[in-house]
Amino acid sequence: MSADIAAERIERLAALAEAAVADGEFDRSREYVRLARRLAERHRLSLPRSFARAACGRCDVYQRPGVNVRVRAQRGRVIRRCDCGATARYPYTD
Incomplete structure (x- = not known):
């Protein structure tokens, strides 16, 4: 499997x-995220930024605001808090 196909x-x-x-x-969402991460590791690819930030690093579930994640903007960063308790912080600019 080539990198393009992966x-x-x-x-x-x-x-x-x-x-x-x-x-x-x-x-089911967890399984898809785990498969994508394994595939990226196997082919030495990085996950697309939007996908990497939307997947929880602790429980591997795809996060959807208002459903299983709380999203807040605070002092130049985005804070995502998953239902499992994991917190991710990302910088943003206006």
Whole structure:
């Protein structure tokens, strides 16, 4: 499998994870995120930034604001708090 095919598959898995969370199937979403991460590691690819930031680093669930994550903007950063208790902070500029 070439890197291009792997990158396409990672994007497809990201879309599937997002759709699974929208349907309330968090375990299925977790499996898609784990598959995408393993695929990226195997082919030495980085996950797309939007996907990497939307997936919880602790429980591997795809995060959807208002459903399973609380998002706040505070002093130049975005704070995402997952239902599992994990907190991620990312800088942002106006």
